[in-house]
Amino acid sequence: MDKLRALNYFLKVAQTLSFTEAAKAFDVPASSISRRVAELEASLGAQLLHRTTRTVRLTEAGQLYLEHIRMGMAQLDAAEALVRERGSTPSGTLRISCMPGYGRVKLMPVLQDFCEQYPDILLDVHLSDELVDLGGDQFDITIRGGAEPEHRVVARRLDPNRFVLAASPAYLAARGTPRSLADLAGHSALLYRGPNSILKWMAFDGGDWVYPALTPAFVSNDGASLLTMACRHRGLVLLPEWSLRHYLDSGELLAIELESPLSVTRSEQIGIFMLYLQSRYAIGKIRAAVEFIHGRLAEPS
Structure with a gap:
């Protein structure tokens, strides 16, 4: 079994809750996704997904397994990206998710300047209030309002959101x-x-x-x-x-x-926060964007 491929397939199915959508993402038949995930389950001796003809959902074991491997896979992706770009100028696709209002009013003017300074970085910007997952093939940076997250991600305050x-x-x-x-x-x-x-x-x-x-x-x-x-x-x-x-x-x-x-909240820790994984900060495109955005939007402390 190609375990790394099986893990990537499982992560995509867990994210989309669909073998069909996962198959589209990897451009392979849905049967290939199903077979690889089944092999992974057999090697673990545990069922990771509940499957019916209409729905797919994580089992309790699947949720636990997902939480433990997600960070490791993100670190592996970061290591590969770091080695590939070593000695080169920041480049590649950078995926950013931001709240629509803040994105249009505050972030987009900054990103226009960022594109001029880093022409080799392709920005893929998603404006949405929905919660998203950092790492993997999802988003490199997210900007959200609310209370400061307590774990897993680095959170840098951009605005007090008063x-x-x-x-x-x-x-x-x-x-x-x-x-x-x-x-x-x-x-x-x-x-x-x-x-x-x-x-x-x-x-x-x-x-x-x-x-x-x-x-x-x-x-x-x-x-x-x-x-x-x-x-x-x-x-x-x-x-x-x-x-x-x-x-x-x-x-x-x-x-x-x-x-x-x-x-609109009782919390004293609210603000607009830029979130990213510490394990991916060393990647040139992410580090460049984090520092550029923070430098332009963060209020002096």
């Missing part, structure tokens, strides 16, 4: 400027829908976290759409400062300061 409440001057002139949490009850709210639910506005009043009463006027999973509605005087918007900066500087929107600042 949320700011804002509205248009015309809206505030017509409806008044709120100064307390109680004042929000009489206002229209433009709400952001995250991957799992609508983000709730909350504030710490000195004793506990409270959720102010809101009257939703518009809901979207697209920050740009919320900004458009805010500029058209439809309500209050609570978004990261980096996404509001242009509108605040131009005067299209005004920042609103409440007695108790609003947030």
